[in-house]
Amino acid sequence: MIDVCDVNEVPVGGGRAFTIAGRRIAVFRVAEGEVYAIDDRCSHDEASLSEGDVDLDELCVECPMHGSLFDLRTGKPRTLPAFTPVATYRSEVRDGRIFVEFSA
Numbered sequence: 001m002i003d004v005c006d007v008n009e010v011p012v013g014g015g016r017a018f019t020i021a022g023r024r025i026a027v028f029r030v031a032e033g034e035v036y037a038i039d040d041r042c043s044h045d046e047a048s049l050s051e052g053d054v055d056l057d058e059l060c061v062e063c064p065m066h067g068s069l070f071d072l073r074t075g076k077p078r079t080l081p082a083f084t085p086v087a088t089y090r091s092e093v094r095d096g097r098i099f100v101e102f103s104a
């Protein structure tokens with residue numbers, strides 16, 4: 001797994017994009033020690049999903065451009081206009097750091 005950042009660099013209830021091995025990955029922190037990582041680029045167009053609003057109850061993020069809701073656990077869109085899933089990456093918080101599993 002790749003050591004991405006200190007856990008506090010991603011606010012609870014928010015997301016942040018990181019470039020890992022040349023790929024933009026959005027990391028979302030939904031609780032103190034619970035994170036999800038998905039591709040940052042929306043599958044519909046060029047929007048950055050890390051800039052979307054996170055629904056902590058539904059565990060999804062709303063694309064800031066056209067509003068598709070993406071499930072943080074599966075990467076699947078729940079609403080149109082996006083219909084293609086984005087990639088997900090196993091991630092965890094360990095010793096105060098966020099780790100993401102990524103193979104180029």
Ligand code: FES
Pocket residue numbers: 042043044045046047063064065066067068080081082
């Ligand atoms: S760019 Fe995300 S729904 Fe259109």
